[in-house]
Amino acid sequence: MKKLYKGIHKFQESYFKKEEDFFKRISKGQTPEVLFITCSDSRVDPNLVTQSKPGELFIVRNVGNIIPPYDAIKDKNSVAAAIEFAVLDLKVKDIIVCGHSNCGAMQAIFKDEKEFDKMPHLRDWLRLALPVKKMIEKYCPNAHGESRQRIAEEENILAQLQNIQTYPFVVQALKKGKSISTAGIIISKQAGYALIIQRRICLRRLCMEKILEKSRNLILIAVVSSLAASIAAFLWGAAKTATIILNLVVSYGKDPLAAIALIELMDTFLIATALFIFAVGMYELFIKDINLPEWLVIHNLHDLKAKLGSVIILVMAVTFLKHLVEWRDPQGTLFYGIAIAVVSASLIAFSHFGGKD
Numbered sequence: 001m002k003k004l005y006k007g008i009h010k011f012q013e014s015y016f017k018k019e020e021d022f023f024k025r026i027s028k029g030q031t032p033e034v035l036f037i038t039c040s041d042s043r044v045d046p047n048l049v050t051q052s053k054p055g056e057l058f059i060v061r062n063v064g065n066i067i068p069p070y071d072a073i074k075d076k077n078s079v080a081a082a083i084e085f086a087v088l089d090l091k092v093k094d095i096i097v098c099g100h101s102n103c104g105a106m107q108a109i110f111k112d113e114k115e116f117d118k119m120p121h122l123r124d125w126l127r128l129a130l131p132v133k134k135m136i137e138k139y140c141p142n143a144h145g146e147s148r149q150r151i152a153e154e155e156n157i158l159a160q161l162q163n164i165q166t167y168p169f170v171v172q173a174l175k176k177g178k179s180i181s182t183a184g185i186i187i188s189k190q191a192g193y194a195l196i197i198q199r200r201i202c203l204r205r206l207c208m209e210k211i212l213e214k215s216r217n218l219i220l221i222a223v224v225s226s227l228a229a230s231i232a233a234f235l236w237g238a239a240k241t242a243t244i245i246l247n248l249v250v251s252y253g254k255d256p257l258a259a260i261a262l263i264e265l266m267d268t269f270l271i272a273t274a275l276f277i278f279a280v281g282m283y284e285l286f287i288k289d290i291n292l293p294e295w296l297v298i299h300n301l302h303d304l305k306a307k308l309g310s311v312i313i314l315v316m317a318v319t320f321l322k323h324l325v326e327w328r329d330p331q332g333t334l335f336y337g338i339a340i341a342v343v344s345a346s347l348i349a350f351s352h353f354g355g356k357d
């Protein structure tokens with residue numbers, strides 16, 4: 001206690017005197033733009049970590065930076081009261097949920113509830129974070145130790161960002177447009193950094209990494225097989241082309257069927273190209289990025305589908321060209337052409353307007 005008194009005295013004598021005008025100004029009223037919800041942990045200092053001054057953050061602190069869902073609020077709830085005041089009266093622009101590394105609350109949710117028999121209020125409070133525990137057990141059953149702790153800390157922030165959207169007045173403010181925004185921050189005490197979490201990616205990303213790690217070999221098999229099939233198709237096409245050209249030269253171009261055979265061969269090259277794009281796409285998407293010309297760069301599944309769609313259009317066009325050259329059934333060729341045009345138009349529309357993954 002002595003240390004505390006000493007500190008207050010020191011503050012009054014030095015910092016307060018130096019910043020007297022500032023404190024006079026803020027004594028007239030507060031206009032913070034940020035509602036900052038963080039853990040009670042003594043090692044977390046919101047003003048220090050955000051380098052903000054008194055009056056800039058409206059701070060709510062509790063064990064585990066938890067926001068009870070709106071329908072779970074019973075009787076008197078200080079978190080709900082603070083959110084109400086911040087959103088409806090102070091009209092804050094941002095709501096930040098800030099978690100931190102080595103959070104005791106996030107360790108506690110994995111413990112047996114019996115350990116908290118002597119702390120029933122803490123036990124009941126932490127039950128609000130049980131959905132985080134359940135989610136981790138469901139999606140990352142193999143996560144343990146530090147890895148599970150990190151997932152829990154990040155997922156807890158995202159769960160609270162979801163919980164805050166169960167408050168009708170927050171939803172209304174969010175719907176009004178850009179009057180309010182929400183974000184998550186996690187402070188790493190060891191590394192001294194704050195990571196901003198805005199999207200629901202943590203758990204999915206970590207689980208995807210685990211799944212991909214396990215299925216990496218399977219994807220590699222698919223990539224190698226497609227690549228081998230592509231090379232084989234190219235080589236077969238090249239050999240066949242050489243034979244047809246040789247025949248054309250030998251027959252002095254008198255064999256019209258040879259030209260049709262050449263058109264047919266284009267199918268082989270296009271299929272080889274499609275297999276090549278598939279192999280490259282799978283490698284880029286699931287294994288690692290590679291330096292490639294722009295037309296081969298695949299950022300997501302939509303890119304892969306769009307590129308394969310282009311090859312399908314070419315295959316259909318070549319098939320139509322073959323029918324056109326043969327000219328055996330004019331009416332059939334016409335219908336075939338219309339069908340190809342419709343499919344091509346759909347594929348082009350998908351490529352341009354289809355949602356990006």
Ligand SMILES: [Zn+2]
Binds near residue numbers: 105
């Ligand atoms: Zn904590």
